Amino acid sequence: MTTQLLFAGFGGQGLLFAGKFLAYAGLIEGRQVSWLPSYGPEMRGGTANCSVILSDEPIGSPIVLAPDILIAMNLPSYRKFEPMVKPNGVLLVDSALIGEQSARQDISAYYIPATQLASDENMPGLANMILTGKLLSVSPLLKQETIPAAMAKTVPARKQALLEQNLRAIALGRAA
Amino acid sequence: MPEKVLMKGNEAIAEAAIRSGCRHYFGYPITPQTEIAAYMAKRMPKLEDGCFLQAESEIAAINMVIGASAAGKRAMTSSSSPGIALKSEGLSYLAGCDLPAVVVNIQRGGPGLGGIQPSQADYFQATKGGGHGDYHMAVLAPSGVQEMFDLTCLAFDIADRYRITSMVLSDGILGQMMEPVTFPEEETLNNAVPVEKSWALTGTHGLRPPNIVNSLLMDPLELERSVVERFARYGEIAARETRWEEMLTDDADIVIAAYGATARIAANALQAARAQGIxxxxxxxxxLWPFPKAPLLELAQRAKAFVCVELSMGQMAEDVELAIRCQKPVLRCTRTGGVVPSPDEVLAKILEAAKG
Structure with a gap:
């Protein structure tokens, strides 16, 4: 089984971090994983995205063209990638930033005002992990017990203070 | 079982160099290879004898490699396409001086300053010269982050064993992507059998005649002899160090030839084509140098056609045609300028080849 994920939005929203967290979680669960960021000028404020693949087979191309799961955090990315989500795929939208809704009947779409929730809960910059938390509640992608270990790997050693905040954001997203 | 670590391809190259005993790295920033320099900047100062130096230019960096290598040290520099073009004079001098070195090219689109997206358009530059004169580099092309590590280790070994420059030729996809990497348990993986560098400029201490490292030979016969001797070594490298991997070639009517990141995209297309019974x-x-000519020629006796997948206008395709002596058609599936083909584009080319 292979799951292809695409995280898309602006540079600075933590899309690469969220992707890295899922890649580490996959690694801990013994799966093949790849993580590929866009590295163009978009890192400096334009659209940025990150391809993550979790698979039980060796991974060929690391580029995700048709995601099973799309997390969209800005309108240009939503418009670009929503049509590419595979049938029966999952779409997660930060509805605080994206006013549109998908007309597609063949995918499961979830609209979470993640950026607003992050702001309300005094966890700025963690809308990415709120959306990731929602993903983990609607998809059987990962085991619950993997999450803290994967987060410990993803948060840099010198920033371990942020570990709890990130786990709290995931819990918040799960409940959203 | 050693722990698997998630790492960028660029970081894996830097870690491999350190574990291979490289303590002299000279670089200059350029996307998409800058993580190599950043990793070295972080790690080298913490190592005994570790030297990270950001040079004033790419040209300065390659000349520092010449100096460190002449002193018998394992030395490396890295850059991306336009930066490698700047280093080309130094590459030729390394060859002329018979100095071992490792040079990494994380390719981006060209020519000129081009763009920063992935490319394989420096194939000719890497395998056919780049610098002037009769010479070759050993050119290693990883296709995953683990291989970025493994082949960088091998690059140092080949460099020392044959007194040649090894180039790790990769691209922006592999440099930027993260995959799990396992490191060998022994930190000394390459130094188990260190190569004696009796030619190195280590100071005579009054005990031996001075060594001379030089590429200027004014006597044509002497210069010719040095080149011919070097080519005898190239022959040894071709005989011993040619490496390739085959996937499902036993019954193949169509053989895809692809290296690096495009081999991975081709692998997806291969599976899709097999699912259709092709x-x-x-x-x-x-x-890439030495090029696996013999297995390609052997496959040409059974296959109907070849498909070469490249991020260039078709550079390796010429070597495939030479290897198979143009006995079978070689179709090109090429994108360039930083554009990467989708597996579907490769599949379409396979279907075209299958129709004949």
């Missing part, structure tokens, strides 16, 4: 295989050169 007998397609993949030959992935791991060394």
């Amino acid at each position: 007998k397609v295989g993949l030959l992935r050169p791991i060394t």
